[in-house]
Amino acid sequence: MEFNTALLHESFSGNTQTGATVEAIYQTSAFACESAEQLERIFNNKANGYAYSRIGNPTVSSFEARIAALENGIGAVACSSGSAAVALSLMNILASGDEIISCTGLYGGTIDLFSDLSAFGISTRYVDNATPEQIEPLITDKTKAIFAEVIGNPRLNVTDVGTLSAFAHSKGIPLIIDSTTATPYIIKPIEYGADIVVHSSSKYINGGGNSISRVIIDSGNFRWDGAKYPALAEYERFGKFAHLAKLRNGLWRNIGCCLSPMNAFMNSVGLETLGLRMERCCKNALELAEFLENKNTDLKVNYPGLKSSPYYSLTQDILGGVGGAILTLRMGTKERAFKLINSLKYPLIASNIGDVRTLVIHPANTLFAHSSEKAKAAAGVYDDTVRVSVGIEDIEDLKQDFSEALGG
Ligand SMILES: *Cc1c(COP(=O)(O)O)cnc(C)c1O
Secondary structure, eight states, X not given: OOHHHHHHHSSOSSOTTTOOSSOOOOOOSBOOOSSHHHXXXXXXXXXXXXXXXXXXXXXXXXXXXXXXXXXXXXEEEEESOHHHHHHHHHHTTOOTTOEEEEESSSOHHHHHHHHHHGGGTOEEEEESSOOHHHHGGGOOTTEEEEEEESBOXXXXXXXXXXXXXXXXXXXXXXXXXXXXXXXXXXXXXXXXTOSEEEEOTTTTTTOSSOOOOEEEEEOSOOOOOTTTOGGGGGGGGGGGGHHHHHHHHTHHHHHTOBOOHHHHHHHHHHHTTHHHHHHHHHHHHHHHHHHHHHHOSSSEEEOTTSTTSTTHXXXXXXXXXXXXXXXXXXXXSHHHHHHHHHHOSSSEEOSOOOOSSOEEEOGGGTTTTTSOHHHHHHTTOOTTEEEEEOOSSOHHHHHHHHHHHTTO
């Protein structure tokens, strides 16, 4: 199956009980059983079935199965938000004293979260670029995970997932990849050796900007050694499902950050048009980036698909030449950045990405308001930066709008 066909027919072909062509919304807290014995079996993982929606719900399971299949994973766990999933994917394997290595070009909320984890004895060390050369000197016997974004939001740095995973595995460390800005339309990180993939499905997967959610997908390929990862020792008997089994039976259900059935439904519906939307958004983004770069000498355009980007050749090599749907502009001054944002007619001034609508924001004073100047610069965020999440509007309208907002 090719990508767009798989979005519609992989792991789902309608509701088999009723013939409904889309998944039903099981908007229920609990599921009644035929007998006390049956509920006992379900509670003890001795029978398939549902008991309580914090632990499992058919609408949520259907979404999990579809995204896991698309990413070539062995399973997925959906969460109420992206931030919760990032925390859980790490807390599931780490213990106090452990270290994470990550890249400065990360989503601001993830950097904030990593600093919260330090209260629990989990520290993060950062490199400017997630390359073996920069990471190697920071590795200690406490390094238990490497975390990176495929296309950093908002620095738009591209990670060479294949090289990084080969390096991580040579050190016996799993690679966790946040693929929110890339989506499986551009790259399936598991094919390049990533062990765990996380998505803020609030963004491109949902596509309509109507539900907050996140999903963790496991490749099943990493062998969790109980001596090095004591948290997983009692789950080693689950083999390749060890990590997922621990997540489902432990932290995820106990913390209770389950995805609501309604939001899972919205994501499943959104997922079906992911290919078409990404094709359009990414094409628009490249065209807008080229237009702005050629037309204006007084602003700087950052987009991985531009020949002027330091990530251009990596984008050709591992992203099939598709640089995603986000670009950032450096306007020279904060005043010019604000003026552009305020003058645009179509783009909404909003903090998310991955909507069908074009969105703009001044990240320095919003998403990165709590970060130090050093952290902002390392994340590619300056006082004059505008981030544009390009939507599916007609490109001629977007070009004209930017042109007029920039003064003709
Ligand atoms: C939005 C985003 C998150 C956080 O996800 P939420 O769904 O907002 O909690 C994490 N990583 C990246 C790259 C994001 O863009």
